[in-house]
Amino acid sequence: MVDVVLADDHRLFRASLAHVLGDVEGLRVVAEVDCGEDAVDWVRAHPDVVVLMDLAMPGIGGLEATRRITRINGSSPVVIVSAHADEPFPTQALDAGASGYVSKNVAASEVATAVRKVVLGGRYMSSDVAQNLALRSFERFEASPFEVLSSREMQITLMVINCQKVQEISQGLHLSPKTVNSYRYRIFEKLNVRSDVELALLAVRHGMIDPDRARVSAQPKRAGKQGTGMDTGVQPRAAASR
Numbered sequence: 001m002v003d004v005v006l007a008d009d010h011r012l013f014r015a016s017l018a019h020v021l022g023d024v025e026g027l028r029v030v031a032e033v034d035c036g037e038d039a040v041d042w043v044r045a046h047p048d049v050v051v052l053m054d055l056a057m058p059g060i061g062g063l064e065a066t067r068r069i070t071r072i073n074g075s076s077p078v079v080i081v082s083a084h085a086d087e088p089f090p091t092q093a094l095d096a097g098a099s100g101y102v103s104k105n106v107a108a109s110e111v112a113t114a115v116r117k118v119v120l121g122g123r124y125m126s127s128d129v130a131q132n133l134a135l136r137s138f139e140r141f142e143a144s145p146f147e148v149l150s151s152r153e154m155q156i157t158l159m160v161i162n163c164q165k166v167q168e169i170s171q172g173l174h175l176s177p178k179t180v181n182s183y184r185y186r187i188f189e190k191l192n193v194r195s196d197v198e199l200a201l202l203a204v205r206h207g208m209i210d211p212d213r214a215r216v217s218a219q220p221k222r223a224g225k226q227g228t229g230m231d232t233g234v235q236p237r238a239a240a241s242r
Contacts, residue, residue: 002119003030003046007039007065008054008081013104017052017081020108027112034058036065037172043069043076050115051078053098055089056158060172063096063155070097077118081111084208085129088147092154100124144206148190156183160196161203 004027008014011034018029030049033039037059039051051069055062066078079100080093090101099118102111106126114124125133149157159169166184170177184196193199 002027002115003049004028004115005031005033005039005042005049005051007033007036007051007057007062009034009057010054017108017111021112024109024112027115036060036062036068039065040068040072043073047073048075050119051076052081052111052115053078055080055082055084055093056162058162058164061155061158061162063092063151063158064173066093066096066098079111079114079118079124085126086132086207087144088149088154090125090129090133092151094123095151101129102126103128145191145202146206146208149187153183153187153190156180157187157199157203158208160184160187161200161208 004021006014006018006029008017014032014034018032021027021029030046031042033042035058036053039053040060043049043051051066053062053066057065060068062080062082066080069076069078077099078097079102080090080098081102081104082089082093083104085103085105093101100114100123102114102124103126105128110126114126117124146154146157155173156169159172164172166177166180169175169180173180175183187199188194191199191202193202
């Protein structure tokens with residue numbers, strides 16, 4: 001029997017996937033969590049599970065959670081189940097240690113296939129994701145500006161556009177607020193934006209975040225102490241070194 005942990009902050013999606021996987025012979029959903037931290041804690045306490053992980057979640061998010069899980073326990077493979085089938089997400093997820101990547105557009109049977117494949121030590125990528133990656137070698141296309149970001153920069157970008165404050169990001173990633181702000185300014189420079197609001201709007205244009213969430217991100221916030229809130233109009237300072 002393969003034990004599966006579902007990590008996704010959308011309760012309805014989790015419930016639907018759990019229901020479907022519950023009917024698959026040889027698979028058993030043993031836990032449902034809604035943030036990366038809880039996924040990491042579950043694997044630490046219950047090794048030898050397969051984690052089906054969303055990328056955009058509260059807290060540290062799916063990329064950082066995947067990175068930590070693979071460091072904690074190499075016998076607990078992670079399969080990313082995401083709405084994002086295009087780059088840079090698949091490559092960065094695999095770089096973080098994921099054993100598989102499937103989009104949320106696939107049938108539940110394909111998710112089950114991915115679980116079985118990674119349990120045997122293999123890797124799995126859903127057909128739509130694999131096709132998108134293959135077409136990149138043959139077709140001209142407008143690349144996403146987010147492809148210039150490193151894995152850590154992408155992680156912080158996802159946390160910022162999901163309305164997390166600098167202090168929250170700092171605590172979640174075990175970085176100082178100064179380091180988080182340095183990453184933010186470097187992200188601003190790479191993407192040619194000047195604020196968290198512009199970053200969120202750019203994410204909407206490239207399908208990384210839904211418009212409703214972006215409207216929440218764009219709401220004015222009261223000025224607070226440096227490093228504790230989202231910056232809505234600060235010019236980037238000198239970029240941090242890698």
